[in-house]
Amino acid sequence: MxxxxxxxxxxxxxxxxxxxxxxxxxxxxxxxxxxxGISYMAYSAKDYTDSNSHHIEGHHSVSIDLSNLESNVGKDLYNDGTHRIYVSNVINAGNINSGGYSIGFRASGQYSLNKATLISGVRHATIDNNSFASHMTAKMTAEYNGKVYNCSEKATSGLHYQDGDHFSIYVFPSEAYENREISLNEKGTLQLTVTNLYENIWSKI
CATH class of the missing domain: 1.20.5 (Single alpha-helices involved in coiled-coils or other helix-helix interfaces)
Known part of the structure; x- marks a missing residue:
């Protein structure tokens, strides 16, 4: 007993x-x-503030091999040892109406109970402590065959990963395909340059 x-x-x-x-x-x-992860802090406006978030200066480049799209996965666009933005995919849609070539970037940062930081092409902001919005800040140009093209936004994600997000951009404008400057069977190497990255910072209040 x-x-x-x-x-x-x-x-x-x-x-x-x-x-x-x-x-x-x-x-x-x-x-x-x-x-x-990070989204817990980003969506907790009463406990964390993003008032210290800001744009990142500088030009950040990566070379893309169009002859072997898969070989580009993992290439760094930005890496300071704590924050990283790298190529997650390069897609050839096979159709001009579907956008032709596009590139996706995965951004990862760091987080703890007191603070989280994420450098990305996307700004994640709390609005009036009640709503949350994400929009692309990054601007990208593509240099190919001696010509520079302005690229356009394809898509942005929310904070779908514990440590970050994802964003994608069309590589060439529709006019480049229409004018037959670019085909859907390119084999060369292009240089992508991204500016206006954003450091999202969430600090405990």
């Missing part, structure tokens, strides 16, 4: 300790941070 009583006390004590730990983790935000 004494053994059963001791086991019962140990069991109750263990359950109580687990409950206390879970409550502590929840109240401090650790569970939310573990489950959702």
């Amino acid at each position: 004494r053994t059963n009583r001791k086991l019962e006390i140990i069991l109750h004590t263990t359950v109580l300790a687990i409950i206390i730990v879970l409550i502590t983790l929840w109240s401090t935000g650790l569970i939310g941070l573990w489950r959702n």
Whole structure:
């Protein structure tokens, strides 16, 4: 009987300790941070502020081999040792009406309970403490066969990854295809240059 009583006390004590730990983790935000990463902080306007976010100066370039699109995956556009933006895909839609060539970038940052930072081509902002919006700040040009083209936005994601986001850009304007300057079977190397990156910063209030 004494053994059963001791086991019962140990069991109750263990359950109580687990409950206390879970409550502590929840109240401090650790569970939310573990489950959702940066987005937990970005969507918690009452606890975190993004007032210190700002644009990043400079030109950032990457070379893209159009003869082997898969070979470009993983190339760095930006890397300061903490934040990274790299090529996640290069797509040839096979149709001018579908945009032709496009490139996708994956941005990753860092986060802790007190602060999160993400350098990206996208600004993620809290509006009036009630809503959240993401829009592309990055501008890109493509230099190919001695000519420079202005590129246009394709898509942006929210903070769909624990440590960051994704954004994509059309490489060539529709006029380049229409004027037959660019085909859907290019084999050369182009130079992409991106400006107006944005450092998203969320700090605990």
